[in-house]
Amino acid sequence: MPLGKKILQNLASLWISFIFLILLFVAILLIAVQLAPPTWLISLPLFLGAINLCAALFVHPRLREQTGLYIFHVALFILLLLLALSRLTYLKGWVEVAQGSSFEGVLAKQEQGLWHWDRLKKVIFINEGFTIHYTPNLKRQQTLNQVSWLDDEGQHHRLTIGDDRPLVRFGYRFYTSFNKGFAPVFIWTPREHGGQEVGVVHLPSFPLMENQSNTWNIPGSGYVVTVRLILAKGDFSPEKEFVFPTDLPIGPIEVELNGSKQMLLVGDSVQTALGVLTYGEMRSWMGYQVFYDWTRPWLLAACCTIIFGLALHYWQKFNRTSWLVLSVDSGGGNP
Numbered sequence: 186m187p188l189g190k191k192i193l194q195n196l197a198s199l200w201i202s203f204i205f206l207i208l209l210f211v212a213i214l215l216i217a218v219q220l221a222p223p224t225w226l227i228s229l230p231l232f233l234g235a236i237n238l239c240a241a242l243f244v245h246p247r248l249r250e251q252t253g254l255y256i257f258h259v260a261l262f263i264l265l266l267l268l269a270l271s272r273l274t275y276l277k278g279w280v281e282v283a284q285g286s287s288f289e290g291v292l293a294k295q296e297q298g299l300w301h302w303d304r305l306k307k308v309i310f311i312n313e314g315f316t317i318h319y320t321p322n323l324k325r326q327q328t329l330n331q332v333s334w335l336d337d338e339g340q341h342h343r344l345t346i347g348d349d350r351p352l353v354r355f356g357y358r359f360y361t362s363f364n365k366g367f368a369p370v371f372i373w374t375p376r377e378h379g380g381q382e383v384g385v386v387h388l389p390s391f392p393l394m395e396n397q398s399n400t401w402n403i404p405g406s407g408y409v410v411t412v413r414l415i416l417a418k419g420d421f422s423p424e425k426e427f428v429f430p431t432d433l434p435i436g437p438i439e440v441e442l443n444g445s446k447q448m449l450l451v452g453d454s455v456q457t458a459l460g461v462l463t464y465g466e467m468r469s470w471m472g473y474q475v476f477y478d479w480t481r482p483w484l485l486a487a488c489c490t491i492i493f494g495l496a497l498h499y500w501q502k503f504n505r506t507s508w509l510v511l512s513v514d515s516g517g518g519n520p
Contacts, residue, residue: 196240205234225299231269238262253498260490267480267487273298276305276357276477282312283368283385284468288359292475301477308354310334313343315361315471317429323392328361330471357477364472366391367414367430369438370465373403376458386412387470392423406459411441430469438464 195201208230216227239262242248242255249255278295282288290306297303315330332352333343344352351358366388373382384401391397397414416433427433437448443457449464 190244193240193244196236197244198237201233201237201240205230205237208233225273228269228272228298231265231272235262235265235269238265251498251501253494253496253501255494257491257494257498260487260494264484264487264491267484270300271298271478271480271484273300274302274477274479276301276303276475278475279362279364279472280475281364281387281470281472283387283470284312284314286385287311288473295475297477304355305357305475308357310352310354310359312471314469315365316431317365319392319427319429321424321426323423325363330361332359351476356479357475360474360476362472362474363393364390365429366394366470367397367435368468368470369412369414370468371401371410371412372463372465373406373460374463375405375460378405383465385468385470388412388414390472391429403460403462406457408442408457408459408462410462413439413441415439435467438467440464 209227212227212230238258242258242262247254248258276295276297278292278297280288280292280294287309288311289309292305310332311334313331313333315328317328318326320326328347330346331343332346333341334352334354335341346352346359347361349360351360353359368385368387371384371386373384374380375382382404384403386399386401388397388399397416399412401410401412402408403410414435415438416435437450440447440449440455440462442455442462447453447455449455451464451466453464455462
């Protein structure tokens with residue numbers, strides 16, 4: 186027997202199929218309990234399954250003689266291959282962008298495949314603000330987030346996105362999420378060096394977190410300012426219907442700086458030995474979920490082809506059998 190044919194027969198064996206299923210089960214289990222990254226680990230058994238199936242198509246002529254069965258197995262081979270490539274090239278990430286600020290290709294957190302071709306730095310857009318309707322008991326409804334960007338030709342575009350309608354740029358899909366909140370803006374003016382530093386403080390997610398406080402390290406000063414947003418009881422009630430952030434009146438905020446606390450309205454300042462801290466305005470921030478997977482339309486096509494091949498196989502199989510059943514009585518006479 187030629188060596189090549191023997192290798193194909195070994196690769197097409199049911200033992201390889203069994204090993205593929207065991208490795209796939211172990212990989213899924215390890216990923217589920219977060220003992221391994223979901224990138225290369227899941228790809229190895231998928232590649233093995235694809236090789237096993239491809240070899241079977243060459244070794245077993247019966248798979249090639251039946252059209253429907255052949256289409257089914259070829260599409261299944263392509264599906265396994267695409268799934269493996271998907272895990273090696275995908276990206277999943279998260280980022281927070283304040284109202285009026287731009288996303289410029291840097292994520293706060295991400296996971297990606299070993300072969301991901303990073304084009305995220307090409308993605309630039311501005312978060313122009315959003316509104317979220319809440320029904321009583323904090324049931325979040327539709328999110329309407331306006332974003333804008335310039336294309337490669339310099340044309341300005343604007344789009345309203347949400348939890349189920351993404352901004353798609355260079356294959357990256359940006360969705361809104363439940364993670365969002367208030368973002369007070371501060372202006373730091375040093376006394377000696379001149380110039381100004383603008384800081385946008387992202388307060389914790391609202392209304393998920395009750396404690397609305399965060400800190401900002403003022404550049405070049407050594408100061409750490411603590412910012413607290415205190416909503417009066419009459420301003421916010423979980424039992425009422427409201428629109429975030431427009432229906433939430435914002436009063437003074439508490440600022441703790443250099444050992445002292447002060448309540449500031451928009452435009453108020455805090456004087457220190459090193460400079461002046463001014464409360465500029467109150468904005469909001471949105472947390473985006475980012476996905477990249479170029480295989481998605483091809484996976485859908487492969488799945489549809491699998492269904493078509495299986496349906497064709499069973500249609501061809503049962504079409505050979507007569508569906509006309511003649512009823513004969515027990516005595517052998519005519520009915």
